[in-house]
Amino acid sequence: MHAAVLTARDLERRLSAEFPEMFEKDSGLAIVEVWHGGCRVRQGFQQDSLRPGGTISGGTMMLLADVAMYVAVLASIGWVPLAVTTNLNINFLNKPQPGALIAECRLLKLGKRLAVGDIAIRSEGEETIVAHATSTYSIPPRTEVA
Amino acid sequence: MHAAVLTARDLERRLSAEFPEMFEKDSGLAIVEVWHGGCRVRQGFQQDSLRPGGTISGGTMMLLADVAMYVAVLASIGWVPLAVTTNLNINFLNKPQPGALIAECRLLKLGKRLAVGDIAIRSEGEETIVAHATSTYSIPPRTEVA
Amino acid sequence: MHAAVLTARDLERRLSAEFPEMFEKDSGLAIVEVWHGGCRVRQGFQQDSLRPGGTISGGTMMLLADVAMYVAVLASIGWVPLAVTTNLNINFLNKPQPGALIAECRLLKLGKRLAVGDIAIRSEGEETIVAHATSTYSIPPRTEVA
Amino acid sequence: MHAAVLTARDLERRLSAEFPEMFEKDSGLAIVEVWHGGCRVRQGFQQDSLRPGGTISGGTMMLLADVAMYVAVLASIGWVPLAVTTNLNINFLNKPQPGALIAECRLLKLGKRLAVGDIAIRSEGEETIVAHATSTYSIPPRTEVA
Numbered sequence: 310m311h312a313a314v315l316t317a318r319d320l321e322r323r324l325s326a327e328f329p330e331m332f333e334k335d336s337g338l339a340i341v342e343v344w345h346g347g348c349r350v351r352q353g354f355q356q357d358s359l360r361p362g363g364t365i366s367g368g369t370m371m372l373l374a375d376v377a378m379y380v381a382v383l384a385s386i387g388w389v390p391l392a393v394t395t396n397l398n399i400n401f402l403n404k405p406q407p408g409a410l411i412a413e414c415r416l417l418k419l420g421k422r423l424a425v426g427d428i429a430i431r432s433e434g435e436e437t438i439v440a441h442a443t444s445t446y447s448i449p450p451r452t453e454v455a
Numbered sequence: 456m457h458a459a460v461l462t463a464r465d466l467e468r469r470l471s472a473e474f475p476e477m478f479e480k481d482s483g484l485a486i487v488e489v490w491h492g493g494c495r496v497r498q499g500f501q502q503d504s505l506r507p508g509g510t511i512s513g514g515t516m517m518l519l520a521d522v523a524m525y526v527a528v529l530a531s532i533g534w535v536p537l538a539v540t541t542n543l544n545i546n547f548l549n550k551p552q553p554g555a556l557i558a559e560c561r562l563l564k565l566g567k568r569l570a571v572g573d574i575a576i577r578s579e580g581e582e583t584i585v586a587h588a589t590s591t592y593s594i595p596p597r598t599e600v601a
Numbered sequence: 602m603h604a605a606v607l608t609a610r611d612l613e614r615r616l617s618a619e620f621p622e623m624f625e626k627d628s629g630l631a632i633v634e635v636w637h638g639g640c641r642v643r644q645g646f647q648q649d650s651l652r653p654g655g656t657i658s659g660g661t662m663m664l665l666a667d668v669a670m671y672v673a674v675l676a677s678i679g680w681v682p683l684a685v686t687t688n689l690n691i692n693f694l695n696k697p698q699p700g701a702l703i704a705e706c707r708l709l710k711l712g713k714r715l716a717v718g719d720i721a722i723r724s725e726g727e728e729t730i731v732a733h734a735t736s737t738y739s740i741p742p743r744t745e746v747a
Numbered sequence: 748m749h750a751a752v753l754t755a756r757d758l759e760r761r762l763s764a765e766f767p768e769m770f771e772k773d774s775g776l777a778i779v780e781v782w783h784g785g786c787r788v789r790q791g792f793q794q795d796s797l798r799p800g801g802t803i804s805g806g807t808m809m810l811l812a813d814v815a816m817y818v819a820v821l822a823s824i825g826w827v828p829l830a831v832t833t834n835l836n837i838n839f840l841n842k843p844q845p846g847a848l849i850a851e852c853r854l855l856k857l858g859k860r861l862a863v864g865d866i867a868i869r870s871e872g873e874e875t876i877v878a879h880a881t882s883t884y885s886i887p888p889r890t891e892v893a
Binding site for chain 3: 766767795832836842
Binding site: 327328329331357360361362366367368371372375390391393394395396397398399400401404 | 473474475477503506507508512513514517518521536537539540541542543544545546547550
């Protein structure tokens with residue numbers, strides 16, 4: 310496991326500054342761990358993400374998968390804020406109980422133009438995968454990265 | 456074009472009551488039109504969905520696609536709040552300018568257990584598709600629908 | 602509807618020469634029509650694509666979707682044999698009866714680096730969509746195209 | 748790792764009998780190993796699956812992913828020939844060299860009505876993933892399985 314180019318704290322600070330929608334104070338998102346080629350991101354439980362039947366909304370899991378992929382890409386190639394998702398495919402497998410979610414992202418490919426990863430989402434402390442996504446990011450040509 | 460089972464106003468009122476996360480007063484979401492097998496949903500522009508480069512976040516478009524699919528299913532089969540997404544696949548094609556988005560959903564299949572649809576998202580008033588999704592909903596066994 | 606860069610006959614001749622696996626004499630594939638941004642491709646019925654229950658194999662439909670996307674890309678940008686699929690997502694909606702299939706592909710985006718399209722597959726002469734796919738092709742940098 | 752319900756040899760024999768298209772003598776397909784919840788399937792190199800540039804066709808990998816998912820489902824729930832793919836999503840990551848391919852399938856969910864799995868395809872003896880798929884199978888109601 311190679312070290313990430315950016316630490317979890319670096320990433321949180323920058324993302325909070327540039328993406329207040331995603332990383333606002335009350336969003337409940339936290340980067341647990343990053344490494345070259347992957348990361349773990351935690352979504353704390355939010356009352357307003359409940360759905361009828363006592364489960365967590367699919368939208369919450371889609372956003373978490375997208376954030377985890379973005380964090381894994383940035384942790385591996387450095388700060389490239391114009392990297393954008395081109396595709397996300399998500400399967401909802403089991404209804405999570407109300408509680409925190411952990412997304413673990415693993416990059417399957419890290420090319421010059423495209424990064425592809427998969428993301429498994431579990432309820433914190435559980436083995437069962439509640440949602441599984443694959444995602445592609447397009448990486449813009451870079452003159453410098455930080 | 457057959458009539459929907461529920462009107463746009465019915466759906467908005469029920470969704471606001473049961474999914475305050477999605478249909479809260481300030482969400483900017485509005486159901487423009489529903490019919491048997493499809494719908495159009497509008498996402499008004501929200502300052503906090505901007506991303507660097509002056510475009511709208513992918514997360515905003517994912518949530519809009521998911522809502523449009525849900526509205527199309529409910530408009531066609533009636534109020535089944537436990538219908539859940541099992542799969543969503545989205546391609547981001549062109550960066551939308553800041554402004555309102557229109558999602559048009561068309562059900563490709565409406566079976567007893569599964570509904571499958573595609574969703575085209577455009578900037579309001581434009582022809583170009585900015586994102587395109589396909590989605591599958593699982594429909595629970597019903598004893599009665601309203 | 603703009604004219605295609607290559608005609609259906611041009612494409613069939615070239616594809617037969619370079620992709621004998623896909624366009625061999627007995628494959629049953631034929632390009633029905635091409636235009637700038639799309640095409641229709643026909644898969645004649647093949648006895649060995651039957652599956653138990655008297656329907657046509659999913660594999661047959663996947664290959665047909667992939668070919669239709671490739672034909673639509675080539676018809677629109679010219680002969681670029683190194684264009685490659687990067688993603689294909691297919692939903693199987695209804696079991697087709699034994700018989701010929703028609704795939705209609707429509708490019709949703711035709712960029713410099715990526716083309717994205719959707720493909721609807723129907724039994725010949727029928728309205729019902731039996732399978733629906735979306736696909737992304739990566740287009741290599743070109744110095745010349747023919 | 749729990750034992751499979753059917754052995755690799757059982758499965759090959761039955762699949763050859765019922766799906767001559769997929770498992771004919773010259774197809775080059777072989778089931779390497781099965782267990783409860785997954786399998787490994789090998790696609791021997793076939794001259795006619797070459798594409799320009801000396802790589803293996805995407806179609807070959809799509810069919811292999813679909814077969815591996817089917818084998819994993821049957822190995823886990825028993826012989827249910829009417830189980831059908833409802834969705835397959837595949838990302839092509841790296842061009843494989845001409846040679847045999849190994850697909851490893853892992854079921855992420857094995858429910859009563861739906862099974863969802865992911866499939867990693869590698870060149871035999873290599874670590875790099877050349878294609879990655881996720882797939883959903885619909886499982887028909889069963890009165891008995893063998």
